[in-house]
Amino acid sequence: MKVSVLKDSLIRKFDKKLETIIREDLKILSEIKTYTIQSGGKRIRPILHYCLCQLLGYSGKHWLDVGAIAELIHAASLLHDDVVDEAETRRGLQSVGSKFGNKTAILAGDYLLACGIDHLNGLGYPELMEVFTQVIKDLSVSELIQMEWEKNPKITLDIYNKIIYGKTASLFAVVCVSAGILSDKNEKEKRNSGNLGLI
Numbered sequence: 001m002k003v004s005v006l007k008d009s010l011i012r013k014f015d016k017k018l019e020t021i022i023r024e025d026l027k028i029l030s031e032i033k034t035y036t037i038q039s040g041g042k043r044i045r046p047i048l049h050y051c052l053c054q055l056l057g058y059s060g061k062h063w064l065d066v067g068a069i070a071e072l073i074h075a076a077s078l079l080h081d082d083v084v085d086e087a088e089t090r091r092g093l094q095s096v097g098s099k100f101g102n103k104t105a106i107l108a109g110d111y112l113l114a115c116g117i118d119h120l121n122g123l124g125y126p127e128l129m130e131v132f133t134q135v136i137k138d139l140s141v142s143e144l145i146q147m148e149w150e151k152n153p154k155i156t157l158d159i160y161n162k163i164i165y166g167k168t169a170s171l172f173a174v175v176c177v178s179a180g181i182l183s184d185k186n187e188k189e190k191r192n193s194g195n196l197g198l199i
Contacts, residue, residue: 017065018071022115037072039093139170176195177190177193
């Protein structure tokens with residue numbers, strides 16, 4: 001199978017799974033779901049998770065759930081980031097905050113996080129819950145650190161790396177370590193899987 005065909009097939013599967021996770025009849029949430037989740041995106045994190053699950057020999061079906069959950073957390077973080085940064089656009093479109101208002105964007109981001117964690121809880125993997133809740137904390141802390149240092153020209157490399165890890169690398173690391181968890185690998189193998197996401 002061609003890589004492009006596989007990629008398109010995976011994106012469709014992840015999008016369908018996202019539809020089943022975000023189930024809410026409230027009109028504004030439905031609009032935001034369409035505007036954010038279905039507005040495109042390369043789905044790099046879930047596809048990376050799938051590929052590593054295949055590499056590690058995982059034969060179950062939870063790769064689809066975990067990949068979708070990672071994408072939900074990523075989408076929620078973007079909603080919150082755009083409010084903090086007062087961003088007017090995202091991916092060439094109006095940001096959710098600009099289009100629907102910042103209060104709505106914050107609450108919608110919270111809702112996406114709750115949907116992701118609720119679905120994750122239903123999978124029955126306490127270790128997955130542990131690593132994903134840590135990522136949510138890392139995302140929040142790194143944003144706070146960035147806000148604290150944004151007007152300080154003397155930012156250190158250590159602080160910069162903490163920001164980059166929390167805002168970007170942590171989500172790549174968690175989809176990789178999650179593949180190790182699903183594949184029932186030992187601690188060293190799971191750690192190595194997580195490190196792969198930091199490359």
